[in-house]
Amino acid sequence: MQAVNAVLLWLVLALVLVAGVMVVVHLVRDETAGDPTFLALAAVEVVLLVQAVVGCVALAGTERDVAAATFLGYLLSLPLVLPLGAFWSLAERSRAGTAVLLVALLTVVALEVRVFSIWTAGA
């Protein structure tokens, strides 16, 4: 289980990096994010949803002392960030709107790091 969690963490971070670079390129060129960028965001989202399920199963199965409420709070918030960010970004097709996607991606990284540190704290 531990190995699966680590793989998911790195997969999320790698995909966030790809999507992040795409967003930064849009920002520098002052163009709005297109389908490829949103596909990259969707890929992150899919892994986050898988992670939410895997994380719940792992929490139910672990015998270690994990701070359950906090862990679940972060774990289940993660899949909400990108849809909300995309929604807020698409409401204004400007450079600022595109920057919102970057804020959403950085939020995912922050939450991801927190989830993992809470999970490994008892190990």
Place this chain on the structure above:
Amino acid sequence: MRELSSGWGRILVAVYAVFAVAATGRSLVQLGTDADRAPLAYSLSLLAALVYLAATTCLLVGGPRGWWAALVAVAVEAVGVLVVGTLSYAATDLFPDRTVWSHFGQGYGFLPLLLPFLGLAWLRRTSPRTGR
């Protein structure tokens, strides 16, 4: 007067919303699971959460009234992060556990320290008196 939540305000709203949710969640978990451990710190966590929620809402609502309310919220936030940040270094016994504002928001990449000043700068640019 420019919309408070458009342009760069859109980014500000996004960041404030993240902090509003994060601070609310954190303070509720702290107060719900272990309220006796650090009552002052946890109450301040809740205050920070309410301030972030208020700032987010005001920016979203907009208009002159939203602008003034946002100014109050952001000013409280600026004072809060400076006072709590200083106290967390000077009077460590007051804070057995951390809050969003402890050590000037170190646990959050010092964003809590930066945010109110970005907020003030944005409110200055969108002031109902100088605008239009």
